[in-house]
Amino acid sequence: MLKIENLHAEIDGKEILKGLSLEVNAGEIHAIMGPNGAGKSTLGYVLGGRPGYEVTEGSITFNGEDLLEKEPHERAAAGVFLGFQYPVEIPGVSNVQFLRESLNAQRTSRGEKPLSGAEFLKLARAQADALGLQQDMLKRPVNVGFSGGEKKRNEMVQMGIIDPAFAILDETDSGLDIDALRIVGDGINRIMRQPTKAVLLITHYQRLLDYVQPDRVHVLADGRITRSGGPELAHELERQGYAEVAA
Amino acid sequence: MATKNAEAHAAVAKKYEWGFATDIEQDFAPKGLNEDTVRYISAKKNEPEWMLDWRLKAFRVWQTLEAPDWAKLNVPPIDYQDAYYYAEPKVKKTIASLDELDPEIRRTYEKLGIPIAEQEVLAGVEGARKVAVDAVFDSVSVATTFRAELKAAGVIFLSISEAIREYPELVKKWLGKVVPQRDNYFATLNSAVFSDGTFVYVPKGVRCPMELSTYFRINAENTGQFERTLIVADEGAYVSYLEGCTAPMRDENQLHAAVVELVAMDDAEIKYSTVQNWYPGDENGVGGIYNFVTKRALCQGRNSKVSWTQVETGSAITWKYPSCVLAGDGSVGEFYSVAVTNNRQQADTGTKMIHLGKNTKSTIVSKGISAGRSDNTYRGLVRVAASAENVRNFTQCDSLLLSDQCGAHTVPYIEVKNPSAQIEHEATTSKISEDQLFYAMSRGLDAEAAVALIVNGFAREVLQQLPMEFAVEAQKLLGISLEGSVG
Numbered sequence: 196m197l198k199i200e201n202l203h204a205e206i207d208g209k210e211i212l213k214g215l216s217l218e219v220n221a222g223e224i225h226a227i228m229g230p231n232g233a234g235k236s237t238l239g240y241v242l243g244g245r246p247g248y249e250v251t252e253g254s255i256t257f258n259g260e261d262l263l264e265k266e267p268h269e270r271a272a273a274g275v276f277l278g279f280q281y282p283v284e285i286p287g288v289s290n291v292q293f294l295r296e297s298l299n300a301q302r303t304s305r306g307e308k309p310l311s312g313a314e315f316l317k318l319a320r321a322q323a324d325a326l327g328l329q330q331d332m333l334k335r336p337v338n339v340g341f342s343g344g345e346k347k348r349n350e351m352v353q354m355g356i357i358d359p360a361f362a363i364l365d366e367t368d369s370g371l372d373i374d375a376l377r378i379v380g381d382g383i384n385r386i387m388r389q390p391t392k393a394v395l396l397i398t399h400y401q402r403l404l405d406y407v408q409p410d411r412v413h414v415l416a417d418g419r420i421t422r423s424g425g426p427e428l429a430h431e432l433e434r435q436g437y438a439e440v441a442a
Numbered sequence: 443m444a445t446k447n448a449e450a451h452a453a454v455a456k457k458y459e460w461g462f463a464t465d466i467e468q469d470f471a472p473k474g475l476n477e478d479t480v481r482y483i484s485a486k487k488n489e490p491e492w493m494l495d496w497r498l499k500a501f502r503v504w505q506t507l508e509a510p511d512w513a514k515l516n517v518p519p520i521d522y523q524d525a526y527y528y529a530e531p532k533v534k535k536t537i538a539s540l541d542e543l544d545p546e547i548r549r550t551y552e553k554l555g556i557p558i559a560e561q562e563v564l565a566g567v568e569g570a571r572k573v574a575v576d577a578v579f580d581s582v583s584v585a586t587t588f589r590a591e592l593k594a595a596g597v598i599f600l601s602i603s604e605a606i607r608e609y610p611e612l613v614k615k616w617l618g619k620v621v622p623q624r625d626n627y628f629a630t631l632n633s634a635v636f637s638d639g640t641f642v643y644v645p646k647g648v649r650c651p652m653e654l655s656t657y658f659r660i661n662a663e664n665t666g667q668f669e670r671t672l673i674v675a676d677e678g679a680y681v682s683y684l685e686g687c688t689a690p691m692r693d694e695n696q697l698h699a700a701v702v703e704l705v706a707m708d709d710a711e712i713k714y715s716t717v718q719n720w721y722p723g724d725e726n727g728v729g730g731i732y733n734f735v736t737k738r739a740l741c742q743g744r745n746s747k748v749s750w751t752q753v754e755t756g757s758a759i760t761w762k763y764p765s766c767v768l769a770g771d772g773s774v775g776e777f778y779s780v781a782v783t784n785n786r787q788q789a790d791t792g793t794k795m796i797h798l799g800k801n802t803k804s805t806i807v808s809k810g811i812s813a814g815r816s817d818n819t820y821r822g823l824v825r826v827a828a829s830a831e832n833v834r835n836f837t838q839c840d841s842l843l844l845s846d847q848c849g850a851h852t853v854p855y856i857e858v859k860n861p862s863a864q865i866e867h868e869a870t871t872s873k874i875s876e877d878q879l880f881y882a883m884s885r886g887l888d889a890e891a892a893v894a895l896i897v898n899g900f901a902r903e904v905l906q907q908l909p910m911e912f913a914v915e916a917q918k919l920l921g922i923s924l925e926g927s928v929g
Contacts, residue, residue: 243880244884245880247876268887268889268892271886283880285899293882294885296891300886300888301886
């Protein structure tokens with residue numbers, strides 16, 4: 196599904212990713228772990244197409260298509276979803292309006308019929324319920340005045356509504372208490388644990404992986420994947436620390 | 443060169459879809475401005491002697507005045523002799539029913555989406571209220587709808603030319619009382635050569651049963667539009683009035699110098715909403731309307747209220763300060779404004795809240811959005827007279843910048859002569875954030891849709907003041923006005 200080969204990327208002339216290769220197949224959940232500053236978030240942004248992150252070498256293909264050629268909104272329409280570590284506030288724009296416009300823009304570009312207001316609301320309410328987000332949060336401006344945990348849950352509501360083929364979730368577990376962590380973990384399994392879908396979980400800690408069982412775990416250090424293994428690698432990291440394992 | 447121009451026009455035309463011209467035979471006043479021009483206009487309108495005298499007096503004052511230059515605007519010299527001051531479609535003067543309207547003019551308004559047939563609602567808006575329309579085409583009002591129904595409610599809604607003939611006492615009583623003839627250069631010019639506009643009178647205790655609106659269209663080349671609007675709400679009356687405006691794309695600049703006067707008596711309320719979409723010129727600043735407008739409300743009565751809401755997206759130059767004179771004790775003035783400038787547009791706009799009465803209140807919310815190489819200035823005055831006890835004012839001015847070559851400026855003037863006043867002023871300036879843009883794009887919106895969404899969110903407080911019919915149009919307009927401004 197996703198194939199990254201020898202990826203080099205820089206910000207303001209500083210190289211952050213230094214030859215990263217990774218392949219994720221449909222039906223798989225991969226976890227990327229690593230110390231601060233290793234390039235985890237950069238990988239998420241490069242996959243999402245954030246301006247300012249320049250790819251100098253290597254390739255990324257998604258379902259055989261060159262992902263790097265696409266604009267961020269084209270990547271979204273192709274089925275790529277980026278869950279933000281710090282979800283952004285958009286004052287004056289309600290969650291409902293934001294998501295309906297976004298979803299319908301994706302649908303239109305795929306040649307599908309846009310959802311009506313009523314159809315959309317039904318979908319949005321079901322997703323908010325499933326993630327324990329109050330209904331009135333749908334009417335509130337995007338992320339404005341939300342707690343850290345609410346923002347992360349809102350990201351999952353968005354993912355549920357958009358229903359992507361591939362999700363990159365950047366530290367979705369940070370800022371969550373134990374209960375919220377379980378709800379978010381359940382959400383990821385419910386929405387994404389399907390034979391046609393795949394997930395790249397970017398995280399510091401093992402704890403989210405207690406709820407979302409990864410098929411593969413990779414250690415990202417200094418811009419490269421230094422180790423890969425099964426779920427047991429995450430436990431090893433938790434016990435011994437990155438310095439030991441990544442070296 | 444011609445081809446290049448045509449291509450450029452085609453590109454702009456996509457963004458300014460109201461830029462077509464209507465091919466219709468018109469009567470013009472002789473080019474230029476002198477006493478004969480004033481007499482010509484007055485004669486065309488079959489005006490009584492007092493009206494002509496009033497105009498001539500204004501014209502003589504105007505000749506002694508100089509154009510103001512205190513605004514943060516770069517206004518090229520305007521040759522007042524190189525323009526037409528009156529253009530009238532050659533059609534039947536009085537039409538018995540709307541069916542007799544010239545088909546070309548009817549088509550023009552259809553293309554603009556303005557209902558001049560008495561249809562129930564504006565096209566495409568579900569559940570909207572009825573809207574009565576006065577359609578002003580260059581210098582004359584060509585149609586006014588729902589007259590009979592309004593008359594049954596006691597509401598007078600007609601063109602100002604007709605009002606001068608049919609309700610001379612009412613017009614005489616109020617014309618020039620809120621904006622005096624010598625108020626300022628452009629208002630004085632308007633007083634001399636105003637051609638048409640709207641007159642509204644809502645009698646005591648009447649709540650106007652529908653939205654009233656005027657749609658101004660400049661069509662003719664080299665022609666200025668000088669409309670005059672006068673709205674009087676008698677004791678306890680309520681009226682909501684909307685105005686919209688567009689013009690064809692032309693390479694030369696055209697002058698629009700309007701005067702709007704509002705009067706609210708005891709417990710009366712007037713809600714005045716504008717969506718200004720005059721042709722803004724092309725991306726190099728060629729062409730576009732010069733919009734020099736004087737709008738003022740007199741809250742004469744106790745507990746009267748006037749609320750101005752404006753969405754300004756058009757015009758090459760905008761100079762406009764809809765104001766409230768809060769004379770009646772307990773009267774309330776509000777000003778909600780969104781001003782968008784793109785390319786080479788310049789806007790210097792704001793309000794004046796003049797507190798004369800006790801316990802008067804005013805609220806100012808201004809949202810300026812600048813893109814391209816444009817300049818956008820908020821200029822506002824809050825004045826509290828010595829006699830005005832317990833005045834309250836709240837002002838909020840927010841500016842959003844979309845490029846690194848545009849300007850946003852906030853120039854508040856606060857003059858308080860009574861120590862009991864409470865005045866608050868908040869101002870922010872921000873650049874559209876890359877975080878917001880990327881976040882919206884990563885959810886599926888292209889760059890332009892993302893900008894439109896963020897800008898609409900920024901302007902929401904103001905947009906939600908508009909009647910529903912206009913809010914939908916205004917939201918779309920904000921997006922269209924900013925097309926091509928990012929990326």
